Amino acid sequence: MNRRTPRLIGVAALCAALSAAGQLPLSGASGASGVAGSDRLTGPASRSAVVGLGQGDRVRLTPLGQDGRQVIEPLRSQDGTTPGLLVSTDDHGTTLRATDGSGEPTLVDGTAPTTTRATAADLVELNLDAIARDGRAASADVTVYDVVTGATQAVRRIPGDPDAACSTKSFEDSSCVLVPPGTYSVMAFVNTMPAARPGTARERTVQNVSLVGDPEVAVEASRDFTFDARRARPVEVRTPDHRTKVNADGAMQVGYSRTAANGRKIVRQYRPSAMLDQQFFMEAAAPVRNGALETLTRLRLEAPDIELTVAGRALHPEYYDQVWFSDVITDFPMYDGHDRLRVVDVGHATPADLAGKNLRGAIAVAERTDDLSVAEQSNAAAVAGAALVVVHNDGPGDNDDPNGTGTKLQVPTLRLDRAEGEALKAARGRVEVRGETASPYLYDLVLKEQGSIPKELTHVFRDRDLAAQVREIHGQPTVDSTFSEAAYQYQPEDTFSISTMYPFRGGARNRVEHRVPDPDTRWTYATVTPQTTYNALFPHPPVLPMTLSDPDLVAYESAGRTTKPVGTAPVTAAPSTFRPMERSGDQMRVAIDGFVDADGNHGTSYSTNSGMSTLLQIRADGELVGETDNLPSGVAVLPAGDSRVEVSFVADNPQPWAELSTHTESVWTFASTTVPAGEVVTQPVILADYDVDVDLRNRVLARGPRPVGFDVRLAHAPGAAASPISDLTVEASYDDGRTWRAARATGRAGGRWHVELPRGTGHVSLRLHAADTAGSTLDQTIVRAWYVAR
Structure with a gap:
């Protein structure tokens, strides 16, 4: 008889398989309603989802835990830019809108806010306009909120459609809103545009953003509100212990929450796409009497990435955005070091301008022109010997327009406004240049x-x-590793967090991170290796990176020092922390994270055209009941009654960036039985927690004749029935698993074991077998677990 192999290939195939069996899929895996008890399964219903915001803008929403928290990742468009975002949260739900987009906000959680209901005789008219910091008319996003009852909430984008009627709608592109008389918060995010752009334009690049308005004002009759950004003051940070600067994309977020007297609350957050000044401003406001007000600004400061000093005067150079000239940060030239260089005026950097110029080791200063791209100007000067190129604007203000993309830069290339460019060209003698490509410290501050x-x-x-946190980023033993990183902060009311994935320059290293002690601000982190691509200008082979996410949220309640390692060897597979192996009725959910480091950071691996291949198989009493080589998660139907279950996950990673954990295999076996309706049981799988004294290159130094040792802690999945661990055997190989030798394992208290490896050098592979008294076992093989050096 032909027997069809059951497969677990994503939600769609899972639904089809279970429907064919006469059962509905579990809500914990697919979002559909299920058999009795299935809706009690814990964990997020799915992995990530991509949501469109209109005009081609998209974000990815990724569940971060079991309590509904999600990460918002703005996705890059075809030109490499990401949308700025306005996030609005109230007791109805959360909406997203691109700062330069049009149309109504996109609902991502809950229900849309309702329109104010009142008779026309009860309404007053509020007319709204905005002024930028440079005095021009400006665009703004305005929220009007009743701070007594929270019943009225209206968002307006100004200047709005001049033909739009004044209304009570909850959202409208209009400079007018109708509200009942009352006490309101009337606050706005006002954009100041670069000098060369129209003041009211809605574009991705802005000069700066100001939060202005009145968080509590009585409205008795129709009136005008003008949001004047010139009244706002800069939000600034000084760090006497280190030289710091808000480098590119370091002005991360500005926003506020307003709680009405009856407890209802709104939260408004602004995340810019590209901001030339890297600075937020806020207008002063008197203490509120109704409810509560809280503003929040997030700034990221590091060692200044570039500094120019002319005769004791500090200029304000910035790099052009790397997205126009490269796909990864290692292809973008940056200045590293400290020197005094000559300055040479090269006009527009045309061949005629460069003829006869001695640029070797000098700073070439060019004036921007519409006839040449920045890359053409810079590379021409580089060919002539320039060590650094500065392009200053040819008009008022700042200008980050590259005037063309798709060409790699050969030397570091900066921009200045016209006045500072002229001052640089007029400099006598040498100019002090200082650059730091990999800052040894970071101030990630929520103010x-x-x-x-x-x-x-x-x-x-x-x-x-x-609060100081030493971030320990581990890499490969002999291959230079690259990384990207993100940190996500949550306030008590937040279910969504937005951050930016930043390049982490300098390879495997330590960095000290400083944060404001605050019990209400909780943090979690993600690290990616190799570095993420931020554009697709140049062809490159497909890559499946290892994304390691912190499973925990941590709040720093007081000053102090902690460590936060990531990428620590060995990296192997383990059941998902967020979606444990659970059974309800005769359906068992399985979700395996293929990348789990020795400190519990976790990420998913699956088969792709990068060369990475995985296979998840589930057997009951030796019979295959499900498998997938795609995302390793799904629901398997087990036979009724008692059975012996085996879950195996095999991963092969031949990608050039991966020197360690090139092949891993994990097999969990355990006894399982039908779970009564309405109940959920976590399965008794054994987990191995490795503790190896590796350096930042995941190497262990063998000292003399002493054997290399490490600790491993064996335990069951949280919430599962735990039987004593009765056996542990470990073998080691120094030839990628062709031959194996026994290691010595000694039991210690608390489920810990100490293992001493047989003598050898190079990449060491491990083969582990553990068992408990109830018959659960774990067999785990890690080829190239770490590197032993002598």
């Missing part, structure tokens, strides 16, 4: 003002007053 907004918004932080 809050509560109850009011003071006139002075300069914050001074000494290191001793901040």
Whole structure:
């Protein structure tokens, strides 16, 4: 008889397989309703989902835990840019809108806010306009909110459609809103545009953003509101213990929450796409009397990536955005070091301008022109010997337009406004240049003002007053590793967090991170290796990176010092922390994370055209009941009653970036039985937690004749029935698993074992077998677990 092999290939195939068996899929895996008890399965219903915001803008929403928290990742469009986002949250739900988009916000959670209901006789008209910091008319996003009852909430984008009627709608492109008389918060995010762009344009690049308005004002009759960004003061940070600067994309977020007197609350967050000044501004506000007000600004400061000093005067250079000239940060030239260089005026950097110029080791200063792209100007000067190129604007203000993309730069290339460019060209003698490509420290600061907004918004932080976290980024033993990173902060009311994936330059290394102690701000992290691509200008082979996410949220309640390692060997597979192996009725959910490091950071691996291949198989009493070589998760139907279940996951990673864990195989076996309706049981799988004293290159130094040792802790999945571990055997190989030798394992208290390896050098592979007294077993093989050096 032909027997069809059951497969677990994503949700669609899972639904089909279970429907064919006469059963419905579990809600924990597919989002559909299931058999009795299936809706009690824990964990997010799916992995990530891509949501369109209109005009080609998209974001990815990724569940981060079992309590509904999600990460919002703005996705790059075809030109390499990401949308700026306005995130609006209230007691109805959460919406997203691109800062330069049009149309209504996109609902991503809950229900849309309702329109104010009132008779025309009860309404007053509010007419809205905005002024930028340079005095021009500006665009703004305005929220009007009733701070007594929270019943009225209206969002307006100004300047709006001049033909739109004044209405009570909850959202409209209009400079007018109708509301009942009352006490309101009337606040706006005002964009100041670059000098060469129209003041009211809605574009991805802005000069700066200001939060202005009145968080509590009585509205008795129709009136005008003007949101004047010139009244706002800069939010600034000083760090006396280190030289710092808000480098590119370091002005991350500005926003506020407003709680009405009856407890209803709105939250508004602005995440810019590209901001030339890297600075936020806020207007002062008196203490509120109804409810509560809190503002939040997030700034990311590092060692200045580039500095130019002319005769003691510090200029304000910035790199052009790397997205126009490269796909990864290692292909983007940056200046590293400290020197004094000559300055040469090269006009527009045409062949005629460069003829006869001695540029060797000099700073070439060019004026921007519409006739040449920045890359053409810079590369021409580089060919002539320039060590650094500065392009200054040919008109008022700043200008980051590259005037063309798709060409790699040969030397570091900076921009200046016209006035500072002329000052640089006029410099006598040499100019001091200082650059730092890999800052040894980071200040990731969430700054809050509560109850009011003071006139002075300069914050001074000494290191001793901040929480310090030493980030330990581990890489490959002999291959240079590249990384990207993101940090996500959550406030108590947040179910969504937005961050930016930043390049982590300098390879495997330590970095000290400083944060403001605050029990209400919780953090989690993600690290990717190799580095993520931020554009697709140049062809490159497909890659499946290892994305390691922190499974926990941590709040830093006081100053102090902690460590946060990631990428620590060995990396192997384990059941998902967020979606444990659980059974309800005769259906068992399985979700395996193929990348799990020794510190519990986790990520998914699956078969792709990168060369990465995986296979998840589930057997009951020796019979295959499900398998997939795609995302390793799904629901398997087990036979009724008692059975012995085996879950195996095999991964092969031949990608050039992966020197370690090139082949891993994990097999969990355990007894399982039908679970009564309405109940969920976590299966008794054994987990191995390795503790190896590796360096940042995941190497262990063997000292003399002493054997290399490590610890391993064996335990069952949280919530599962736990029987004592009765057996552990470990073997080691120094030839990628062709031959094996026994290691010595000694049991210790608390489920810990100490293992001593047989003598050898190079990449060491492990083969582990563990068993408990109830018959659960774990067999785990890791080829090239770490590197032993002598």
